[in-house]
Amino acid sequence: MADGTVRADIRPGMHVAIVLKKDQRSGALTQGVVKDILTKAPFHSRGIKVRLTDGRIGRVREIVGQGP
DSSP, X not given: OOOSOBGGGOOTTOEEEEEEGGGXXXXXXXXXXXXXXXXXXXXXXXXXXXXXXXXXXXXEEEEEEOOO
């Protein structure tokens, strides 16, 4: 599993585990499918920020699956 800090590793349609802003203290992960990549930089130490298909936004902690 990749850790989600490199933008090139993440593509729309991938299944990922993210940390929502409200869960940053606890570190609780939320799983979903990437709709949009919001971080423009090629690398981010705390994870690339994405929008899931259900509209939630957070930073990628793990790439769970490659998608269809």
